[in-house]
Amino acid sequence: EDKVVQSPLSLVVHEGDTVTLNCSYEVTNFRSLLWYKQEKKAPTFLFMLTSSGIEKKSGRLSSILDKKELSSILNITATQTGDSAIYLCAVDEVGSNFGNEKLTFGTGTRLTIIP
Amino acid sequence: GAVVSQHPSRVICKSGTSVKIECRSLDFQATTMFWYRQFPKKSLMLMATSNEGSKATYEQGVEKDKFLINHASLTLSTLTVTSAHPEDSSFYICSAEGGFFGPGTRLTVL
Numbered sequence: 233e234d235k236v237v238q239s240p241l242s243l244v245v246h247e248g249d250t251v252t253l254n255c256s257y258e259v260t261n262f263r264s265l266l267w268y269k270q271e272k273k274a275p276t277f278l279f280m281l282t283s284s285g286i287e288k289k290s291g292r293l294s295s296i297l298d299k300k301e302l303s304s305i306l307n308i309t310a311t312q313t314g315d316s317a318i319y320l321c322a323v324d325e326v327g328s329n330f331g332n333e334k335l336t337f338g339t340g341t342r343l344t345i346i347p
Numbered sequence: 348g349a350v351v352s353q354h355p356s357r358v359i360c361k362s363g364t365s366v367k368i369e370c371r372s373l374d375f376q377a378t379t380m381f382w383y384r385q386f387p388k389k390s391l392m393l394m395a396t397s398n399e400g401s402k403a404t405y406e407q408g409v410e411k412d413k414f415l416i417n418h419a420s421l422t423l424s425t426l427t428v429t430s431a432h433p434e435d436s437s438f439y440i441c442s443a444e445g446g447f448f449g450p451g452t453r454l455t456v457l
Contacts, residue, residue, distance in 0.1 A: 266389055268391070270446070273393040275391050322448070333438070334356065334450040335385075335438070335440060336448075336450060337447075339446060339447070
């Protein structure tokens with residue numbers, strides 16, 4: 233059974249700290265790994281990772297994929313209160329039959345930044 | 348952990364037909380479910396919030412007569428795309444309260 237596991241489940245840090253969120257996966261037909269930030273309504277897309285070892289960066293956020301370890305990390309440096317959210321990891325698969333695809337989400341990491 | 352399923356996983360239909368997508372919570376009850384549409388650059392747009400026993404709450408810009416949502420029971424919400432057009436082709440994802448996402452349904456309208 234395909235699964236995506238995120239850790240920790242919850243994290244509370246002080247503003248200015250650096251955090252690392254983890255995502256590991258076991259899926260059949262990996263295509264890409266996606267990171268989202270969910271605050272209120274729809275999750276906001278952050279990164280899509282397809283190749284191992286190539287860091288994607290956007291401001292204070294960065295992420296990297298390790299296909300050998302079947303995992304990814306999301307780093308946030310110099311955290312701010314606005315970074316408080318649930319961070320979701322999802323793995324995008326191509327199905328066993330051509331064209332069938334699947335998106336498997338982890339349960340998320342709830343990040344709280346204390347001023 | 349909690350599992351949410353969607354059916355079908357993929358559907359191809361002709362323009363003008365209606366398509367129903369089911370979202371089920373398999374081992375828990377969900378009073379609230381959410382329907383999203385994923386765009387090509389992987390962003391997710393919340394379309395509507397489905398409430399068991401009452402009308403769905405639609406986001407601004409989403410046509411309620413085109414995207415019919417029925418939350419008939421605590422384990423099932425359905426999204427019906429009526430009179431589908433090629434621009435409705437997308438990947439539709441549901442989630443249940445608690446942040447449990449379904450695997451998505453790929454709709455292709457010819």
